[in-house]
Amino acid sequence: MDFNLSDEQQMLREAAGRYVREQYGFEARRKLVAAGGWSPQHWARYAEMGWLSLAIPEALGGLGCGFVETALVAEELGRCIALEPFIGCAVLAARLIERGDAPAFAAQREALLAGIADGSAITLLAHSEPDSRFELHRVQTEARESGAGWVIDGTKMMVPGAPSAAHYIVSARLDGQGVALFLVPREAVTLHDYALIDGTRAADLDLRGVALGKDAMLAAPGTALSLLEEALDRAALAQVAEALGCMEAVLEMTSDYLKTRQQFGQPIGKFQALQHRMSEMFVEVQETRSILYRGIAHLEAAPAARRQAVSAAKVMLGSAGRFVGGQGIQLHGGIGVTDEYQVGHYYKRLLVLEKLYGDSDWHLDRFIEAQREAA
Template sequence: MDFNLSEEQLMLRDGVERYIREDYAFEERRHQAGSGEGFSRAHWQQFADLGWLALTLPEDVGGLDCSFVETSLVLESFGRGMVLEPFVSSAVLCARIVDRSGSDYHRNDLLPALIEGRLLLALADSECGSRFSVGCAEDTIARRTAQGFQLSGVKTLVFNAPSADKLLVTARFEDCSHPAVFIVDRDAPGVELNEYILVDGSRAADVRFSKVELADAALLIEPSHSQAILEEAHDRAALAVVAQTLGVMQGVMDMTQEYIKTRNQFGQPIGKFQALQHRMAEMFVEAQHTRSILYRGMAYLDKPAPERSKAISAAKAAAGKSGRFVCAQGVQLHGGIGMTEEYPVGHYFRLMTLLEKQFGDIDFHLARFAAGY
């Protein structure tokens, strides 16, 4: 297998890295994290203008129809720059669900707007008893009405819900075990958000639906084929997070390597101490392990569900373990400065902590991997 990047892929990677270096410095990120939405609409529009939101979407809706490799290159750089914009939740996860929904009406309505930066989507599917949930008060139920549908229930930990224009909401009919997927305006009557700031500075919310009235056109995916679409989209998002985690690890290693070259102790740079060189070597090995298993995950991304799920779970679990190690070592090698708010390495650790939990933590993916045998 040829792991070399094509000329176009190299140009994409270099372009994203240059953007992060010149326009998304650490102080800019800190400023955006403290802003009202927790990210920059101006940066999001730049992502759209540069074509990054269109990478994996098909040409018939204005996309570039690229492979997942291009998405992973963007997200690795985003991890290195600790980008706050909701790329994975909106442009990877939700875009994939809409694209595979089978509804030409919704595809042609939502996806071009997303590609152009005019629309932000968020998936509301975590609730009491769901695989990624932390608990909630009640399930989300859909009832048919004369005008369409009525939604009631609660969703927890909906990433980027406070800034989303529309929510993709999973809800079960009382006579069906599989959920349907509905499109709901964030500010629709009966939708109530309890917003909060996550550990990395991004935003999420618990969302309550109190007898929210929806038209027939709000139904995006019928229960009969929602499960396969949702699971495949979650797997793609989980692998995107692996690429982002790899970028975080690279950012920590670059910063730590530079620090131990310039920090003097006992009359010489601490990078000359063999014990610290061994630490850096171990960090490098963990990062390369993550890169290798990311490539393996991409090779299985279009395989049938059992094979794909095992490969994605292996990648997500391994990346979580390696990310913890690399970021913890980075903070420790920096000493006291690594714990300060003004220094980036601690922020890398916070972001890695969030990424390890997104779309299933280490324990979840180890269990799913084992269940595949």
């Protein structure tokens, strides 16, 4: 694996970094949280700059870039604790739509991906249920054939970004055949939305007698779960990149604070005990970057190797995120726990990222199982 960025990748990183520095400041973000938890204007700019089409193949109207480009943008968005569902839509949902194999669905694939790429139609996955505990096969939502289409009944919980979506990709168990994936328009479901601790919005979805056309099935039983697992692994790894951006921002602002905060007539950054803490934070950040690179290198490997690499990265996200975010708050002292100062908001975002798409405990168990499978 080549760790050096190409000229195009470096330009993408610099452009994304410049945008979040100039257009997505902390005070602007706080206003967005109060106004609804995301910005249609920022989303339109993401589309304009091509970020939403990075993972979409050129044959389907996208830029056809590799995962590295997606990770670079996710990392920069992590630096500003962006509120928009970039990973949920442009990484997870786009992958599911691209690889959906149901014959009747093929006719609308290109139009749906075009809607994601131009920012006009946010699409998100609605899979988690009250008793699922991250296990993909635990689906109680039911789908049945009815005339020339399908009818879905069930409940989905904690769909990040759901209030901003135009479509949902819903998993449902089809007449004892297994789990399938269906495309459901927003107007067909009832949303119960709420704020998460990091300021983003999520919602639970009620699906009661939702009638769909025959072409609404995205992936049929037999292939849906494997497709879902692979797409979720890509999203989880993109989350590690976003968390890396959060941790780097915490490291930088903490370093700046220690250089300026005076005590006993000198900057507190000169105190050896605090230097040791900063060194430990730096090591955690670099270890996260290394394990992210390992995950990217194994993303197209055999399923067992991919699971092992992604789960290892997700476990590292949990431990490193709690340490770096927690130490950032501690080193800032009392100001670190106030809502008016940004370091605490990074910590909250890191906590949310640890829970989405499988928490540390679940991924640790999966890592062990993948090791056994690969052995």
